Amino acid sequence: MESIWQNITTALEIPSEVADKWLAKLKQQYNSQSNRHYHNEEQMIHRKAKHLAGASICVQLACLFQYYHFDAGKDCVEENCGALKEFFAEAKLENKSLENNTLRLLGDVAVESSDLPEEDVLFFQDLDLLILGRLTIVFQILQTLNRIPSIYASKELGDKYEQTARTNIGNEIKELENQ
Numbered sequence: 214m215e216s217i218w219q220n221i222t223t224a225l226e227i228p229s230e231v232a233d234k235w236l237a238k239l240k241q242q243y244n245s246q247s248n249r250h251y252h253n254e255e256q257m258i259h260r261k262a263k264h265l266a267g268a269s270i271c272v273q274l275a276c277l278f279q280y281y282h283f284d285a286g287k288d289c290v291e292e293n294c295g296a297l298k299e300f301f302a303e304a305k306l307e308n309k310s311l312e313n314n315t316l317r318l319l320g321d322v323a324v325e326s327s328d329l330p331e332e333d334v335l336f337f338q339d340l341d342l343l344i345l346g347r348l349t350i351v352f353q354i355l356q357t358l359n360r361i362p363s364i365y366a367s368k369e370l371g372d373k374y375e376q377t378a379r380t381n382i383g384n385e386i387k388e389l390e391n392q
Contacts, residue, residue: 214239214258217265217273224270227304235300242281252280261340271311272333275318276340290320352389355382 215236222232243254257280265273274297282292294316301312310328317326318337358364359382365371 214243214254214262214277217258217262217277220265221270221273221277225304225306225308227306231304235303239277239281242283246283248285249280249283252283260343264340264343268336269330269333271314271318271329272337272340274311274315275337278315279319279341288320294319294321352386355386355389358382359386 218232218236218239221227222229240254243249243252243258258277261276265276268276278293278297278300280289280293281296282289297315297319298312300306306312310326313324313326314329314333316324317329318334359379363371363375364378364382365375
């Protein structure tokens with residue numbers, strides 16, 4: 214998250230106190246809510262970071278604010294757009310085109326964004342699909358095995374191999390997540 218934020222704040226010449234405050238807010242939002250199993254910094258932002266190096270500032274901003282507020286049971290577009298507007302106001306950014314284009318990527322269809330490149334729209338949509346190119350059925354099976362109370366049904370094998378099996382499964386999951 215830090216590298217993306219550094220790109221954004223440097224390009225937009227955001228004062229360091231505002232940049233630091235908002236980085237802390239972003240990290241707080243992405244990392245403190247227990248209902249975020251996938252939509253957190255590690256699972257969401259980390260996976261996208263290497264693909265964002267050459268992306269437009271608009272796409273980078275949209276990626277960081279897309280799930281600023283998250284609730285699996287409801288649409289948070291309005292709240293996420295509100296957070297972006299709050300950032301723009303605090304940073305005293307007066308780039309209406311960038312603001313509107315980013316709001317449009319976040320899902321606000323009411324804003325005018327006539328100069329939003331189609332490539333940005335498509336790339337932004339594809340970033341959420343990165344996970345589909347990484348996770349396999351093996352990953353899902355490993356996660357399921359890791360959740361059950363006992364991998365082995367018999368006490369004898371459980372006592373002997375349970376801890377080693379869990380360690381191995383955990384290592385495999387981490388390796389698959391980092392691919």
